Amino acid sequence: MKKLLDLITEEVAQAFETCDYDRGYGKVTISNRPDLCEYQCNGAMAAAKAYHCAPIQIASKVVEALKKSQTFEEASAVNPGFINLKLCSDFVREYLQNMLKDERLGCEKAENPRTIIIDYGGPNVAKPLHVGHLRSAIIGESVKRLGRFAGHKVIGDIHLGDWGLQMGLIITELKHRKPELVYFDESYEGEYPKEAPFTISELEEIYPTASARSKEDEAYREEAMQATYLVQHGHKGYQAVLNHILQVSVTDLKKNYANLNVEFDLWKGESDAQPYIPDLVEYLKEKGYAYTSEGALVVDVKEETDTKEVPPCMILKSDGASLYTTTDLATIVERMKLYAPDEMIYVVDKRQEMHFVQVFRCARKTKLVEEKTGLKFLGFGTMNGKDGKPFKTREGGVMRLEHLIADINEEMYRKIIDNPEICGEEAKETARIVGLSAIKYGDLSNQASKDYVFDVERFTSFEGNTGPYLLYTLVRIKSILNKYRDLGKDPEEGEILEAENGTQKSLMLELSKLNGVMENAFEELAPHKICAYIYDLANAFNKFYHETKILAEEDEEKRSGLIAVLVLTKRVLETCIDILGFEAPERM
Numbered sequence: 001m002k003k004l005l006d007l008i009t010e011e012v013a014q015a016f017e018t019c020d021y022d023r024g025y026g027k028v029t030i031s032n033r034p035d036l037c038e039y040q041c042n043g044a045m046a047a048a049k050a051y052h053c054a055p056i057q058i059a060s061k062v063v064e065a066l067k068k069s070q071t072f073e074e075a076s077a078v079n080p081g082f083i084n085l086k087l088c089s090d091f092v093r094e095y096l097q098n099m100l101k102d103e104r105l106g107c108e109k110a111e112n113p114r115t116i117i118i119d120y121g122g123p124n125v126a127k128p129l130h131v132g133h134l135r136s137a138i139i140g141e142s143v144k145r146l147g148r149f150a151g152h153k154v155i156g157d158i159h160l161g162d163w164g165l166q167m168g169l170i171i172t173e174l175k176h177r178k179p180e181l182v183y184f185d186e187s188y189e190g191e192y193p194k195e196a197p198f199t200i201s202e203l204e205e206i207y208p209t210a211s212a213r214s215k216e217d218e219a220y221r222e223e224a225m226q227a228t229y230l231v232q233h234g235h236k237g238y239q240a241v242l243n244h245i246l247q248v249s250v251t252d253l254k255k256n257y258a259n260l261n262v263e264f265d266l267w268k269g270e271s272d273a274q275p276y277i278p279d280l281v282e283y284l285k286e287k288g289y290a291y292t293s294e295g296a297l298v299v300d301v302k303e304e305t306d307t308k309e310v311p312p313c314m315i316l317k318s319d320g321a322s323l324y325t326t327t328d329l330a331t332i333v334e335r336m337k338l339y340a341p342d343e344m345i346y347v348v349d350k351r352q353e354m355h356f357v358q359v360f361r362c363a364r365k366t367k368l369v370e371e372k373t374g375l376k377f378l379g380f381g382t383m384n385g386k387d388g389k390p391f392k393t394r395e396g397g398v399m400r401l402e403h404l405i406a407d408i409n410e411e412m413y414r415k416i417i418d419n420p421e422i423c424g425e426e427a428k429e430t431a432r433i434v435g436l437s438a439i440k441y442g443d444l445s446n447q448a449s450k451d452y453v454f455d456v457e458r459f460t461s462f463e464g465n466t467g468p469y470l471l472y473t474l475v476r477i478k479s480i481l482n483k484y485r486d487l488g489k490d491p492e493e494g495e496i497l498e499a500e501n502g503t504q505k506s507l508m509l510e511l512s513k514l515n516g517v518m519e520n521a522f523e524e525l526a527p528h529k530i531c532a533y534i535y536d537l538a539n540a541f542n543k544f545y546h547e548t549k550i551l552a553e554e555d556e557e558k559r560s561g562l563i564a565v566l567v568l569t570k571r572v573l574e575t576c577i578d579i580l581g582f583e584a585p586e587r588m
């Protein structure tokens, strides 16, 4: 379906044309004075300059031409030259009825679907997931769902950090603790055991211990670096340990991400890109893109218009080792080869922006991607505690993701059992569902690039701009629909009727915005726009609800019309929260 705003813009543009003005002046926007009108057009102001006459004159002429329109109930010219518009109730009714009939609620699919890879999550193997990884997972998942909803082929890749010193550290620590293991027997020729020699909790203890020790013990650090080198260069025993680390970690990660409703299509990692590096390096040298500077191999990526210094992109260090940039470039090569995406979107901490500027420029300059291939960096800000500093545990340590989730669920549980009807397993499950909405909505409702304060109390509140408030609204609608069903009626049978009053019309106007909001949110990779929309929608609904008799309405036809509005509101809310990555319980 065409967007409502486009339909009415066409109408007003036509009126401009009828009056011999350029139709381009007919652009309509949502009113910024909802007390005065629903929509407005400011085109007469700009037209006045071009046609050398007073804006109010132009506005008045256009308004005259709009008098015959079936779309507007009211069009008025207001000093100095605004055109204020109010839609005919019947026009809005018909638009919503068409939405209601449409499986996709009036949202069209992209005409030219693209293949898009979203690189998000980015956890580091063997290190526990902490709150720093939360934002990437939440935002990336939502952008992925948004892209799919828009009709694109979207592939989510977790891009594991599985290729660093942490591997060498773990191997070294393990070797110190259990030197008798076969992995460390250089003469061992047999099969390595299937079972890992550690559990996830042991692994999570081994890494920080090794990391701390390497900072104090020079020889230990050397050993870890040597082990890293060996595991990266085919040492059989070490690679068997690496596989154990990966397998144990990935099992744990899958569980954690599933708790967040986050799902990846690809579980690839930095290590998968390594085989592409030798050819990449050869290519960069051969084509003359890369040159040696102070022993290192680099590609210049600065541009004349830079206001900040952009250092050369490092390909190899002077000791021949590859770097984070090399891995990301090789990953681009791999992705182009395996998936030929039209676009790659990276959802990563914004402090890594310079890294991606270098990688993207280098990939373009050296033609690893085509001119038309999109490379986008969606950098997110820091999640802070109430003290305005990066979120920590009460003891000041790094907060583990599962603890954070457990805290929220506990708080949610306390609120849920306030309702004496909900107890036991249902209360726990409801707390989990609503808790997830608190975390995700709390995050997504902020523009991604901004830092925000993670405030458990505020996020779990049933009032205000929160996930639980939205779910509460949805649950309220579900409950009315259930009662309607109990009367032996089918909510799906009703048709939308003309709005009876202002609050109903406001709700209906909100509903009509859905396709525009979805399109814009995807274009700008901005889930927060969906949040803002459903918050407005929920407010409009609750106002309507408090002022309207619904089930008590005596006129059958009117009642089924009101129910149809509820059905549509429910579907719109459900579609939106699904894109945000959470769901609603049956009751709460």
Ligand code: ARG
Binding pocket: 119, 121, 122, 123, 124, 159, 160, 161, 328, 346, 348
């Ligand atoms: N593992 C990285 C980190 O924890 C994030 C990876 C982001 N993605 C990428 N392609 N570099 O910082």
